[in-house]
Amino acid sequence: MRTIGYIRVSSEGQNIARQKESLSDNGCTEFYIEKVSGASMERPKLNEMLEGLNIGDMIIVHEISRLSRSTKDLLTIVELIKEKGAKLKSVTDSWLDLSDDNPMSELLFTIFSGLAQFERKMNKQRQKEGIEIAKSKGKYRGRKTKLVEGGKEEQRMKAIIAAYKKGKSINDIRTTFRVGTGTIYRLLEREGLKN
Structure with missing residues (x-):
């Protein structure tokens, strides 16, 4: 069982030392330090930490805003942590x-x-009403699709499908190919691999 500290700073000017000291005081011996905005979904250190979790591992953050800025993202991260038994x-x-x-x-x-x-659900309802108007x-x-057959993205699209068929998780695919979860699900639905 490891006690892992996750530190995120939005800019180079922010101080890592305060968070690191707080996490060390709470038993952290291993640290993942991210230097990106909380709104960004590109957080390689967070993804690396989540991928390497084992049953019983403990993640400690200084404050919840360091882990995520949105409720939806936070819930996804917490579910991933729970699935790993951490x-x-x-x-x-x-x-x-x-x-x-x-x-x-x-x-x-x-x-x-x-x-x-x-x-x-409220956002979907508002979006639906706006689209109807x-x-x-x-x-x-409508929205332009990111992965189009016959386009320059066709090889990437085939690689995503192959990775899914080999048993890779959606999160692994998202990280590897730097594609949003929604894009992956739409592609898999279009190919008849997901409902």
């Missing part, structure tokens, strides 16, 4: 302590999950 704790956000069977943290996390799901005015064209 645990998560925040030093300053005491409500987030999934280091043991803490009923209060589980309750709060469940509430956050529900709110995030509600937020997604745009269609009625003849202004809706």
Whole structure:
């Protein structure tokens, strides 16, 4: 069992030392340090840490905003951590302590999950209404697909499908090919590999 500290700073000017000291004081002996904005989905150190997790490992962050800026992203990360049998704790956000069977943290996390799901459904509803209005005015064209057959991305598209057929996880594919999760799912649905 390892105690891992995850540190993220948005810019070179931010100080890593404060977070590292806080995490060291909480037993961290291994650190993953990221120097990117929290809004960015390109976080190679986070992905490396998540991929290398083992059952019983503990991830500690100084505060939850260092791990994620969005509720949806946070929920995805926490689910990945749980799937690996690892645990998560925040030093300053005491409500987030999934280091043991803490009923209060589980309750709060469940509430956050529900709110995030509600937020997604409301956004989808608003988007649907906006599209209908745009269609009625003849202004809706839809989104351009990132992976197109016959285009320069065809080889990449075939490689993604091959990786999925070989049993690679969606997260592994996303990281390897630097493609969004939604793009992967749409491609797999189009190929009849996912419903």
